[in-house]
Amino acid sequence: MDIETAFHTVGEFGPYQKRAVTVLVLAQVYMACQSMLIVLVGYTPEYRVEKQDGGSSGHRELQQHVIFTEDVDSIVTEWVLIRQQAYKVSLAGSLFFTGLLVGNVVFGPLSDRIGRRPVYLTGLFFEVMFGYLTALAPSYEVFAASRLLVGLMNGGIGLVCFVLTQEYVGKSYWAMTGTLTSMIFAVGIALFGALGYFVRPWRTLAMVANSSGVLFFLLSVTLPESPRWLYSQGQTERAEEVLRYMAVRNGSNATNLVLQRVGAAKPGGPVSRRGGVLQLAVHPVLRLRTMVLMYVWYCCSLVYYGLTLGASATSGSRFVNVAMYGLVELPAYPLCIYFINKSWAGRRKSMSSFLFLAGSACLCTTLIPENSGSLLSITSLALLGKLMVSAAFNIAYVYTSELYPTVIRNAGLGVCSMSCRVGGILAPFVPSMRALHASMPFTVFCLSGLSAGCLGLLLPETLNRPAADTLEELSGPSGSRVLENKALLYEEEKLKSNHK
Template structure:
């Protein structure tokens, strides 16, 4: 018996999986979101003006010179007011965001390989613990260089451990629930943005705000010590007894009494290294999928964080704008979850639709300068945020289904790595307004449309069996295509006339 069949015996989504879902898909994502968008509040510049103090030079000279002093107003503090990051120094705030995403880039690649080699659970738990430690040091930074350094390390741990947690959760539940859990994770990330805006509204001192958000992370860490290891990873490693014990633990926690079972040993991949990037490069199927998904991930990150981190440009209350930016994503996830599971849409067409519509929404902003009401730049900006959020949710689910278990975490890490390049560039794209006010939206719109069209070259994975090893890829893809074509033939035969339907069906079946 393979691990997929054994998981059905112990329960694909029982009490234990519901707890893991709440912990890793709900509470953890609320915490991760606060760390990702932390600079959206910490980097806001309070109202300020320059105060000129005349000073008389020493040394007997009668000449005098003026020295400027910054005076900040408002009822909150930020890193801008702490270290005077204004005017010529204002670029350092965007640099802090880019450095964080640079750390995330390092984290998703390194943690992906580490979790493929040493297991999901302890790599995730270690990363979460270090994430909290570096976040605390970041909140108490005595200087801006120290803030940048610790911000980079927070990005490494935050990006790496959240990726491994997503893989761990998916590998502990039935594959039919992956889309549901993935959509729930993305939904809670959006709610985490709104939650952070609410916390920031009441906590106006930036150091205290950076400390308060880690209380949630500490509680998650304590609960994470008791979660099981991924049975799919153990099975892919050939540790059959450990995989069986992990499955039985899930069964006990689910309060189910499965029949006795034994896991069937699997043959190792010939000539493929299970935990190295070369495994992906050697496979023509994986190489094609990886290149296409890397561009999709890059565009999703570029547009998503570009629109999120520029909420201050909307004018008005920064806390309200940030909360609205997060809440605008909420309708995307139930709609996305419905479409990707509908046979007429699936993963591929839904991803293409949301990426293209998000890009078109950003391009329409060029035709709505200064407009008010529903035909305004704010309306289409939020529509673009909704569409790109749905696309971001789909690429997580879609990518995890395109890779076999032996390199799934690594494959997602490679694709996620390229998305972080988008995150690194995103804080600087709004600065293109100084060249032409619509140029940022031209960048967002054109990249979204191209990514949407290229996604049509990917295979459909809806209702397809998940590959366990590299050798399963060709077989899995063949059976999935065969099943899809058979379903289409049956539908055509049912819609045709009785006599003609039987004749067409038999001819097509002979060709297959």
């Protein structure tokens, strides 16, 4: 039997898979805390500088004369990162996102080559170690370097963790596990805001937030390798062992399960040598999909983070603001679960529609006066746009993993995530375009959402279609709709067998 039939026999989402997925999904809380750490530990309180004799002097002299008027313990108060040194707070955040970008590119292909489990466990272990280095950093330079390293690990294992949540279960549950991953990440952001309220000293906050990673690492040690990855690599016997283990833990009788032998990528074999990131540019089908998906991910990130900067710049408690930053995303995920599993919507139409709605919401903001007090204010429309782009972002994760074969899935996700990080890096510069015209930032977000929605319609639908495991399965009579062709062939074979 093939891998999909095996999952139907073993149980697509049995008790064992539920426990394994729960561990991986809850690990998103830890990753969210690391992602949002700089927001609270880099907080700049109000301060005043006493008059200095002899005029201006260096930073060391400034440290002796500055007085912080708020009772706040942060890296700003400890290392006096104000005035000419204030850029270092943003720099630490940028270094984290730079690490995310590099981690996406490096860890994706690596996990496709040596396996999901070793890359995930190694990355999580070192992220925890570097997280403690952040909390114990004796200087800003060590702190900044540790944030770069934490970002590197976070970006890599985030992708591998997402892929594992899908490859442990049957394809019909991919949308649900992908949505749960994104939802728990948003919950993690809100929980970090609450944690910051109760734990104020920045070193203690960094230590407590990082300690949850130790628990998730210990829980993850018992997780098996992905049976889909093993099968795609030609390691059929190991894949059978994992599936039989799942069957026993699920209470299934499929202990004599035997998979169909395939001539897939054995280490050092011809398919293995042709695999890797290069295939995303060389393979005609993958090239088209990667170009479209990279632009979609870039626009999702640009609009999401751009709107977040505008919508979250409100007065009030910083802890409440951080919590709301996560909670505002939660309504998007039930919408995703509902629409992407409907035959009349699916992945492709749902993602494009949410992008269209995000762009339309941004367009409407240009038609409303600045100080409008009505229900349809600029702030409410910006939050609506963020809600819509959050939904599109979540679908993009699920949809992308289904569009790439197993042997190159992490590499594809890594390249798409790289373009996503580029959008996140550029997003803070878009609001500065307000100097040209007040509506210019929202015009950029509008055009990005609408254009990405149009391009997304060029991709094939994957709902209820067989998933590709090897590159050979993408070789169909027509290029861009390979998964659809495969499904049609499957249906034709089924019809022929019925006529016999």
